[in-house]
Amino acid sequence: MKVVVITGNLSRPSKTRAVADFMVDRVRASGNEASCWDLVDLHPHLGATVLPSSAAEIVKAALNDILASDVLVVGSPVYKASYTGLLKHLFDLVDMKALKGRYVIPFATGKASSHKPLVEASMEALFDFFEAQIHSRFIFALDEDFQNDALSENLRALVDRELDAARRAVSP
Ligand SMILES: Cc1cc2nc3c(=O)[nH]c(=O)nc-3n(C[C@H](O)[C@H](O)[C@H](O)COP(=O)(O)O)c2cc1C
Numbered sequence: 001m002k003v004v005v006i007t008g009n010l011s012r013p014s015k016t017r018a019v020a021d022f023m024v025d026r027v028r029a030s031g032n033e034a035s036c037w038d039l040v041d042l043h044p045h046l047g048a049t050v051l052p053s054s055a056a057e058i059v060k061a062a063l064n065d066i067l068a069s070d071v072l073v074v075g076s077p078v079y080k081a082s083y084t085g086l087l088k089h090l091f092d093l094v095d096m097k098a099l100k101g102r103y104v105i106p107f108a109t110g111k112a113s114s115h116k117p118l119v120e121a122s123m124e125a126l127f128d129f130f131e132a133q134i135h136s137r138f139i140f141a142l143d144e145d146f147q148n149d150a151l152s153e154n155l156r157a158l159v160d161r162e163l164d165a166a167r168r169a170v171s172p
Helices: 015-029 059-067 085-092 115-128 155-168
Strands: 001-007 033-038 071-077 105-111 139-141
Touching: 001 015, 001 115, 015 033, 015 071, 015 105, 015 139, 033 059, 071 115, 085 155, 105 115, 105 155, 115 139, 139 155
Parallel strands: 001 033, 001 071, 071 105, 105 139
Antiparallel strands: none
């Protein structure tokens, strides 16, 4: 199983990236392959990319990794009640048929619990468009789910549950 994690954070340190790093560690510890890309590394090349064919090498590498994933994890901080705009731009560069049937685990971090259904719906809409499969329960992490930037026990348990479900789904 190859898990590719994409995160929409635009700065570091990042709670979103902390969740992603935990996922990567867990996947590797289970003997599977995992990689992680966040927009801090893809910026500013990503914003300047209009066509994937003329993208900078790092953007092409991220796009190719997305296509090569068995499980695609996509996380974002909530910005203005949705996922970040640059994250949308990355997926705007992905062919509309390329993620059909792909197992996707979306998650977000934010400050307002009332924004959970909004960001969940916006991520679902994006991956419904791609006809990907979202079987996971949406993970939304608030500030209280972190202690000194480390994930709380509860958040770690939620992440483990979704990774186990993905493992069972893609490598039965
Ligand atoms: C520009 C901006 C807009 C934000 N908008 C929201 C928002 O609409 N709702 C919310 O719950 N949090 C919002 N936040 C807070 C972040 O989502 C929250 O702090 C998140 O955990 C940051 O993740 P990061 O550490 O990975 O960057 C916003 C933060 C920034 C910088």
